[in-house]
Amino acid sequence: MPDITLPDVQTQAETLVQALPHMQRYDQEIVVIKYGGHAMGDPAAAEDFAEDVVLLEQSGVKPIVVHGGGPQIGKMLEKLGVKSEFAAGLRITDKATVEIVEMVLAGSINKQIVGTIAAEGGKAIGLCGKDGGMVTARKVSRTVVDPDSNIEKIVDLGFVGEPETVNRTVLDAVLNAEITPVLAPVAIGRDGQTYNVNADTFAGAIAGAMNAKRLLLLTDVPGVLNKDKELIPELTVDQCRDLIADGTITGGMIPKVETCIYALERGVEAVVILDGKVPHAVLLELLTDHGAGTLIRR
Numbered sequence: 001m002p003d004i005t006l007p008d009v010q011t012q013a014e015t016l017v018q019a020l021p022h023m024q025r026y027d028q029e030i031v032v033i034k035y036g037g038h039a040m041g042d043p044a045a046a047e048d049f050a051e052d053v054v055l056l057e058q059s060g061v062k063p064i065v066v067h068g069g070g071p072q073i074g075k076m077l078e079k080l081g082v083k084s085e086f087a088a089g090l091r092i093t094d095k096a097t098v099e100i101v102e103m104v105l106a107g108s109i110n111k112q113i114v115g116t117i118a119a120e121g122g123k124a125i126g127l128c129g130k131d132g133g134m135v136t137a138r139k140v141s142r143t144v145v146d147p148d149s150n151i152e153k154i155v156d157l158g159f160v161g162e163p164e165t166v167n168r169t170v171l172d173a174v175l176n177a178e179i180t181p182v183l184a185p186v187a188i189g190r191d192g193q194t195y196n197v198n199a200d201t202f203a204g205a206i207a208g209a210m211n212a213k214r215l216l217l218l219t220d221v222p223g224v225l226n227k228d229k230e231l232i233p234e235l236t237v238d239q240c241r242d243l244i245a246d247g248t249i250t251g252g253m254i255p256k257v258e259t260c261i262y263a264l265e266r267g268v269e270a271v272v273i274l275d276g277k278v279p280h281a282v283l284l285e286l287l288t289d290h291g292a293g294t295l296i297r298r
């Protein structure tokens with residue numbers, strides 16, 4: 001006899017029933033999940049994430065995974081003795097670096113995620129922005145304030161790009177075949193050059209172009225925190241702008257929140273920034289009443 005008591009079984013049944021309205025809300029809807037390098041953690045966390053993706057697939061939701069891998073790129077660059085610096089949250093990317101970025105993102109991490117989803121019984125396909133002309137990028141530069149002189153200067157970031165065009169053809173075909181796209185944030189420029197794109201920015205462009213119902217940004221903090229380091233459960237776009245202006249939102253959270261604003265302005269209904277280290281963070285957010293993180297709406 002299995003060691004299950006009746007109350008246990010009833011609790012499980014109630015949990016499943018609670019998920020029903022959420023499943024109906026997201027039925028056949030596209031949800032873009034940005035899986036950040038810091039959120040990837042250990043193999044057990046990766047399995048939890050893959051289980052969530054497979055459960056969404058089975059529930060009729062259409063997930064699109066966009067992954068990062070900043071810490072993993074950093075480790076590989078160090079191993080190979082290539083120095084790396086950031087400006088305005090973006091990695092300054094020279095010729096040698098862009099080759100390593102592509103190898104780590106589109107080669108190693110992308111296929112690992114696809115493999116873990118397959119191991120959990122799901123169907124995923126690993127692609128990057130270059131495949132089927134999905135995402136083209138244009139070169140970006142950033143203005144930063146020099147801490148010594150306090151003077152603004154333009155930094156040439158090398159082969160760092162931002163999405164210029166997103167073509168839905170390949171993604172629509174893959175989703176229609178009930179396969180989950182897993183996307184590495186590498187794209188091609190009109191000049192034929194490979195560009196390194198920040199994974200948050202890439203995910204925002206995909207969510208906007210695909211009219212996603214939700215964009216989830218999984219990171220390593222519970223969400224947007226106030227000055228007392230407490231979680232802010234809900235924000236509007238205007239409130240986000242105020243928090244950037246008054247210095248509450250800084251560092252890597254700035255491109256993240258800017259991505260949220262970009263996606264909302266392109267029709268995404270709501271964006272959530274949440275802690276990807278929490279086991280089954282995606283399922284808890286989408287299919288239970290326990291929404292976690294910071295929900296941002298227009």
Ligand SMILES: Nc1ncnc2c1ncn2[C@@H]1O[C@H](COP(=O)(O)OP(=O)(O)O)[C@@H](O)[C@H]1O
Pocket residue numbers: 036037038039068070200218219220221223224225226248249250251252253254256
């Ligand atoms: N107001 C804020 N709320 C939460 N995190 C913030 C805030 N301001 C700055 N941060 C920083 O932003 C980081 C998340 O951005 P980042 O490190 O780029 O994440 P990821 O690697 O997941 O993309 C947090 O770990 C935190 O240090």
Ligand SMILES: CC(=O)N[C@@H](CCC(=O)OP(=O)(O)O)C(=O)O
Pocket residue numbers: 035036037038067068069070071073089090091101160161185196197198199200
């Ligand atoms: C231009 C730029 O900075 N690209 C990022 C791409 C990976 C990324 O964004 O990964 P996370 O989401 O884990 O931070 C980088 O080279 O680290």
